[in-house]
Ligand SMILES: Nc1ncnc2c1ncn2[C@@H]1O[C@H](COP(=O)(O)OP(=O)(O)O)[C@@H](O)[C@H]1O
């Protein structure tokens with residue numbers, strides 16, 4: 001393995017996935033400075049955490065993390081309980097704060113709090129009672145597939161949504177989820193009629209709760225993932241609101257990522273009285289945490305999914321089909337908006353969890369490295385984990401997972417290795433797209449996320465992409481980026497945003513260099529592409545949208561959905577002709 005370390009004397013990563021710093025020495029050093037603290041709520045799809053950082057050196061000194069359950073009542077449906085989410089956030093903050101006294105701090109040293117969250121996941125709630133009206137519909141949920149297919153079939157301009165929002169139409173984004181909730185959940189419809197219904201991404205739900213309903217806000221990064229925000233104006237797009245029949249009053253107001261938003265007032269929160277000054281989608285936060293602040297700088301976060309973002313500076317770059325154009329960050333109301341191109345992979349670490357939990361081929365996903373290392377290659381086995389279709393650069397919801405190339409000699413080790421390689425190949429798909437469609441030549445890749453503890457995965461990635469890979473020793477670049485974002489807000493002033501300086505002071509990297517020849521790389525990548533081809537188009541017709549266990553929703557679902565489609569297309573035709581006339 002061709003791994004070198006840029007950190008003196010501590011190049012062996014800590015294998016515990018629960019310790020955010022790979023090296024415990026960093027944790028000790030963090031006590032050297034005694035300045036104001038900044039807290040970060042990190043609400044990921046699987047893990048919720050609260051971490052506390054010193055400033056201006058940004059060392060994590062305390063943290064507590066818990067896992068958040070997923071409710072999956074039918075194939076392709078993923079929901080989470082918004083109340084469990086809030087209870088977990090409050091628990092994490094309480095537990096992390098309890099760790100402060102023995103470190104010589106107290107909760108009053110926390111000057112401000114930032115939030116970073118799983119994006120696109122959508123929650124609707126009652127503004128009067130503050131109660132959720134349904135479970136959160138998670139980003140990877142594909143219940144709106146048939147609606148998407150019908151819209152795609154009707155819209156003549158394939159880039160209609162992309163030009164306005166930077167995004168293709170997909171089940172991934174919030175607009176379709178809000179629309180589904182309005183069409184299928186009677187309580188939501190009634191609350192809408194009575195103008196009591198509020199909607200938002202997870203950041204908005206958290207802030208509403210922490211401020212007892214005083215603030216219904218979001219930031220540009222989260223808003224840019226809804227399919228409702230106009231990338232140019234950075235406001236809710238009136239045409240798209242009409243298209244999806246969503247009223248603006250339901251939605252939060254859009255802000256920059258870093259400003260004083262208000263104070264936490266919830267009596268349930270140990271953070272009561274502390275200012276809120278940062279909001280960032282979690283992939284944007286890790287871009288910032290990886291210090292990818294110059295155009296061309298690129299990071300890939302390896303968790304359940306995999307999200308590769310390339311900073312494109314203050315101009316949005318549009319890809320003709322494969323990649324998303326998204327807001328990377330806007331560090332203050334007057335600061336420039338910085339954009340990114342993103343390639344999203346729906347299934348990365350999730351493939352290992354599947355091998356562990358469903359197929360029981362692995363005792364634990366953390367054993368993947370050991371199993372895969374026991375064989376020198378994947379034995380010509382290719383695994384395309386298209387469990388809910390394929391995201392970037394294919395955007396094919398009709399793909400399904402395949403494992404191909406099996407022979408009588410195939411062992412489980414080959415399949416585990418093929419699962420690791422699938423993460424690398426999917427990443428290469430995105431790098432290729434960045435090069436071919438947008439002319440970006442990425443010459444190195446920054447990596448973070450829980451899965452990066454897997455040294456073999458890192459080496460396979462360098463070998464598959466033919467690029468040096470820099471693995472951050474800060475396993476949690478996400479919370480780190482969110483901490484910097486909140487701390488530098490005007491009026492907080494815990495630090496100036498000086499990425500160059502912090503890059504060298506605090507963030508250490510292990511590097512993995514490619515060991516393959518170009519010919520080897522191309523041969524294997526060519527086979528991967530053939531495997532992907534075979535996974536496409538497997539689902540011939542999507543099942544009709546059907547609500548799950550609640551029998552009483554069933555009848556209601558088809559009627560409003562058809563009304564929605566008719567009205568959507570009428571509005572689309574209307575708005576398209578209006579656009580053409582103007
Ligand atoms: N040490 C490890 N080695 C390999 N895979 C891991 C390891 N730790 C976690 N994973 C994988 O990472 C994913 C979870 O990462 P996490 O950051 O908790 O998720 P999320 O991004 O969904 O919040 C799981 O799919 C799991 O299979």
Ligand SMILES: O=P(O)(O)OC[C@H](O)CO
Nearest residue numbers: 044045118119139303304
């Ligand atoms: O919580 P993660 O790491 O799975 O991130 C989810 C992404 O934000 C979805 O777009």
